Amino acid sequence: MNMMANLNLRAMVTADDGEVKTTSYAVAEIFKKLHKNVIRDIEKLRCSDKFRKLNFELCFENNELQNGKPRKFYRMIKDGWMFLVMGFNGEKADLIKEQFIEAFNWMAEQLTQTFQSKWARYNLITTQYSNRKSHVSGCASSMSSWRWEKQPMENEIAQLEQELQPQLKFEDDK
Structure with missing residues (x-):
């Protein structure tokens, strides 16, 4: 041993x-x-x-x-x-x-654990994005700051969505 x-x-x-x-x-x-x-x-x-x-x-x-x-x-x-x-x-x-x-x-x-961590981050960032978007749409003075926040959040959401997608491998049935 x-x-x-x-x-x-x-x-x-x-x-x-x-x-x-x-x-x-x-x-x-x-x-x-x-x-x-x-x-x-x-x-x-x-x-x-x-x-x-x-x-x-x-x-x-x-x-x-x-x-x-x-x-x-x-x-x-x-x-x-x-x-x-x-x-x-x-x-x-x-x-x-x-x-x-x-x-x-x-x-x-x-x-x-890595997957769950990304999933938790995805849930957090989509909630923040949704909340911020709702807030900004009712508040014209926040529009300027939203312009700078929107794209990085959308980019991170897109990246997390890509990483969370299952990668299916297809093989020939021959």
Whole structure:
């Protein structure tokens, strides 16, 4: 257990386009496996093409050690990670799985809190905007100051509306 206290599994998960992800590199590092073996394990998984497309993203990066030859790795979401590591066994593997799940859940909570914070700001600014607009429309002397307040508030409302919209990803049904 002492060895596990030194691992920072939260650093192994990231938020990417509002989704919590990790990489085949992180799996290799945490489970003390060769990266090429993790790649092999991913590619040997017996799952449907649909599950693979939804949960594993094949990526490439420049490999400085081999004259810039592209180096393959995978990004995966929580379900893909869980499907992959279910085959890893042993007491250490079980402990790592538990901590990794906690790290995924922690990152998901951070994303939720960010969304809720933006939602609260959106509600506040739209209420202020509406109140100020009502006040100004009945008060000709305030028209001058409203000219300077209106555009920044409208810009912030538009930006928050864009950030609060769900980002739908469409995939080919082929």
